[in-house]
Amino acid sequence: MSRVKITKPVTSKSPLDQPEKYQLKRFGRVGSDDHHIFINKRILIEITEYSKTNLSRELGGVLVGGYFSWNGKPYVTIDAYIAARLGESRSASFKFTHESWHEIGVIKEQKYPDALLVGWHHTHPSFGIFLSGMDMFIHQGFFNLPWQVALVVDPVADKLGFFQWKNGKVVTCGFHMVIPGGAKR
Numbered sequence: 140m141s142r143v144k145i146t147k148p149v150t151s152k153s154p155l156d157q158p159e160k161y162q163l164k165r166f167g168r169v170g171s172d173d174h175h176i177f178i179n180k181r182i183l184i185e186i187t188e189y190s191k192t193n194l195s196r197e198l199g200g201v202l203v204g205g206y207f208s209w210n211g212k213p214y215v216t217i218d219a220y221i222a223a224r225l226g227e228s229r230s231a232s233f234k235f236t237h238e239s240w241h242e243i244g245v246i247k248e249q250k251y252p253d254a255l256l257v258g259w260h261h262t263h264p265s266f267g268i269f270l271s272g273m274d275m276f277i278h279q280g281f282f283n284l285p286w287q288v289a290l291v292v293d294p295v296a297d298k299l300g301f302f303q304w305k306n307g308k309v310v311t312c313g314f315h316m317v318i319p320g321g322a323k324r
């Protein structure tokens with residue numbers, strides 16, 4: 140699939156500044172100089188439910204959304220998920236295969252032609268939230284733009300965590316869950 144090297148965000152009002160349209164729930168620490176991550180609640184549920192469909196092997200997929208900035212602050216939105224069903228799922232590793240990239244590319248072009256690959260997801264059944272050496276290899280190889288993120292889910296412990304680039308390193312970070320529909324007044 141084509142991987143366009145987008146380096147500039149599109150200017151768009153952040154969900155943080157639209158309380159009339161979105162309710163937000165923050166998880167973990169979101170630093171002021173982080174790329175803020177906004178994930179749609181429905182997609183987060185879709186990912187965690189898919190993660191639970193195999194508790195003995197790792198599953199993975201890609202995060203689809205957009206890269207924006209508002210008032211000089213960059214942020215990414217995660218608006219869809221494509222499972223890499225043709226990836227290589229082992230008990231303690233997940234890899235995107237050539238076939239899985241093809242599958243992801245076809246689905247993305249059909250369903251989300253204007254969106255970006257903002258990151259990837261994979262599971263660590265019962266061994267916690269971190270990026271292994273192989274995970275770092277994948278992140279550096281395929282998700283190496285400053286705004287691309289990784290999501291790790293442990294479906295056994297029912298935990299998850301995001302990672303993002305910061306000063307050339309990949310570090311753990313917090314995120315916002317976005318619930319469409321503004322606060323009741």
Ligand SMILES: [Zn+2]
Nearest residue numbers: 263270271274
């Ligand atoms: Zn891993």
